[in-house]
Amino acid sequence: MSLSLFWRLASRKALQACRQVSTYVTKMRYLFELKEDDDVCRKAQSSGIFYLFHSLAPLLQMSGNRYLAPPFRASELERILSKFGQDTRKIERSVLIGCSDRREAWFALDLSLGSLCSSDSLQKSEMETELQGSFIQLRKALFQLNEKDTSLIFTAQALLRWHECHQFCGKSGQPTQKNVAGSKRICPSSNMIYYPQMSPVVITLVSDRTRCLLARQSSFPKGMYSALAGFCDVGETLEEAVRREVAEEVGLEVDSLQYSASQHWPFPNSSLMMACHATVGPGQTEIHVNSQELETAGWFSLEEVATALKRKGPPSNEQDGTIPFWLPPKAAIAHRLIWEWVQKQSSSSNLA
Ligand SMILES: NC(=O)c1ccc[n+]([C@@H]2O[C@H](COP(=O)([O-])OP(=O)(O)OC[C@H]3O[C@@H](n4cnc5c(N)ncnc54)[C@H](O)[C@@H]3O)[C@@H](O)[C@H]2O)c1
Ligand SMILES: [Mg+2]
Known part of the structure; x- marks a missing residue:
């Protein structure tokens, strides 16, 4: 190989490596922005991708012998919420769980009404028909969950659960408010900031x-x-x-x-x-x-x-x-x- 060809190949490789790093860095910077800036995150929600849950069970579809977690666009989600008589502002309860390399933000939302009433379970089965999937307890789905979706669904469920269980401030006893991304909850009364815990x-x-x-x-x-x-x-x-x-x-x-x-x-x-x-x-x-x-x-x-x-x-x-x-x-x-x-x-x- 000639020396000039060698250098051309070497610099192309270096450039490719730079591009890879910069895609990752750009993505991480964007996620940081989404967590810190409510307006940016609200905008991302309106064009984002949503993964759905019901009482913390993810919506899954069977494909071959594997479960896939189907993504939904914000417009499709609004249509579903309206169809089931739910307020479309419920989308604000969603939590940020990641984003694509093309800066498309991913969110998770729990569609349950938050009560154990019979209308909630009735609506759940009607939703399953509409969404062509089933809300399956995560532990039960573990053996058949598509590998690509596993960590996303794990993160989503953990974050949704944390929000469900941290609605009140441990110091003032007052309700806490989630930021748009769901990366923290704030108590307006005591100014305490709560971050999701592991x-x-x-x-x-x-x-x-x-x-x-x-x-x-x-x-x-x-x-x-x-x-x-x-x-x-x-x-x-x-x-x-x-x-x-x-x-x-x-x-x-x-x-x-x-x-x-x-x-x-x-x-x-x-x-x-x-x-x-x-x-x-x-x-x-x-x-x-x-x-x-x-x-x-x-x-x-x-x-x-x-x-x-x-x-x-x-x-x-x-x-x-x-x-x-x-x-x-x-x-x-x-x-x-x-x-x-x-x-x-x-x-x-x-x-x-
Ligand atoms: N991913 C895996 O491969 C894998 C495999 C085995 C266990 N696990 C997980 O590891 C975790 C710990 O294992 P373990 O149950 O044997 O723990 P353990 O041996 O510490 O015993 C559990 C007990 O620890 C106490 N405890 C102390 N701190 C706790 C906390 N922060 N949360 C809950 N309980 C706490 C409780 O009394 C609980 O009953 C479990 O959640 C289990 O699901 C994961
Ligand atoms: Mg143990």
Whole structure:
């Protein structure tokens, strides 16, 4: 390759990289503007895209064997609200959840009337017919939710829930008001500003270097096992929370840990899940289950875990009525931790 061709290709690549960065930066700056400037956000609402919920259940449409979250234009949403006798100003209750590379803002709106009256559930089923989809509890949809939509729907549900539960000021007792984007609520009486909250949670896959430790809470679906998880206490570091949770739940002392990744998780409220791999030393593997926290916990071999990882969703019962153990869906960071462990163990057993 000639030197001039080399430089032309190199500068084109550099330019492409610049363009990519600038699209991202432009988008983030625009989102910041939408959160900070009510007028800009109001304008964006009038040409925005909306994802719909009812009593915090997202509207989903089945496509093949996957659920998609259908987007609606503001004009279509106004038509739907009018058709069901709802005030079109309800659109102002929507919350900003993102935007496209072309600065098209995305919002989420809950269409429920906010009461448990029979007309609300009647209207819900009529809306489902009109919108050609169903409002499905997010936990139930997890296994079949389209990967692209998962984080958007998680964010939307967490934000809608936070607004629903923070309508009053904890100091003055007076109603709080949401800014247009829904990135904060303000109490006009005390001037307190409330921002959407997330609880930090650690999730840890403990290994004794040949097996990994999986556990069940009694609230888990039958047969499902996961990594150990727990809320961080005030004042704790991530590392301290991992060590404490493992000690509390299974009576083991972690000797090393490695951060893997993080995820926003909307259940039960809104958590920032921080995922780690941890190891315990040989001879330190005797599990003492804390029965207040867990139903059971145990060590699982690479083969058992690799087989369970291939199962897609809850398996059907065996002939003797038992359910083979299965693992959280791809949408959960626990799945990633377990997958990473299987990859690492498989490559080290191939090397041996
Ligand atoms: N995404 C994933 O892969 C994945 C996998 C497993 C668990 N999780 C999530 O991890 C979270 C924590 O796991 P856990 O239930 O074992 O936690 P945990 O072991 O800390 O036990 C839960 C208990 O902690 C207390 N608690 C303390 N702070 C709390 C707070 N901010 N919010 C709610 N309860 C609080 C409550 O008494 C609650 O019953 C759960 O929300 C669960 O949904 C996510
Ligand atoms: Mg726990």
